[in-house]
Amino acid sequence: MSLISIFSFTTALFILAATPGPGVFAVVSRSLASGFIPSLGVIVGIIIGDIFFLLFAILGLSVIAQSMGNFFVVVKIIGGAYLIFLGIKIWISKPVPVQEANRKKNMKYGNFLSGLFITLSNPKVILFYCGFLPTFMDLSSLSKFDICIVATTVSIVLASVLVIYAYLANRARLFFYSSRSVRRLNKAAGGVMIATGAVIAAKS
Secondary structure (H helix, E strand, O other), rough: OOHHHHHHHHHHHHHHHOOOHHHHHHHHHHHHOOOOOHHHHHHHHHHHHHHHHHHHHHHHOOHHHHHOOOHHHHHHHHHHHHHHHHHHHHOOOOOOHHHHHOOOOOOOOHHHHHHHHHHOOEEEEEEHEEEEEEEHHHHHHHOOOHHHHHHHHHHHHHHHHHHHHHHHHHHHHHOOHHHHHHHHHHHHHHHHHHHHHHHHHHHH
16 A cells, blocks of 8 residues: 555545534534533544444445445434434533533443444445545555554544544533523534434435
């Protein structure tokens, strides 16, 4: 695997990650509603989902992935419904002062699962790894070391881009102090999450 190949892949992946989509919206809405640390769970889920499709493509299973249409439809419906559920939960949640919320820095499994479902149900991600990845490198000739490099690249690029989104959203969140402001923020973040889930489910 040449440096040109990995550079081209990194550039394309960066564009994919930075383009606003379900993953970005979920990370931003979670960071707005709960803070920076909880949004990291969503990011980890997204990265794991990407690594799954990356290995799927490298191991020569892209044909199987593309033929599992019904399976991914089910994943989309479940993922969309789960995001809608989280959005409603955020929408109706009791306003918690930002200072108090920041002290409750935990990473629940729900955040991880939402990120994972988003990636597994995102046709853009499936197309990128199973369709476009072979144009950047010869998958049949990749060594274990090459696979580790590609997987590490995916993790670093996605984490860097999404962490920046989460950080900026959290910084914006810090301007909200009153209960009324926090309530409005929760409704906005919940609305984004609900809309993201609805879009994912509707594309099924």
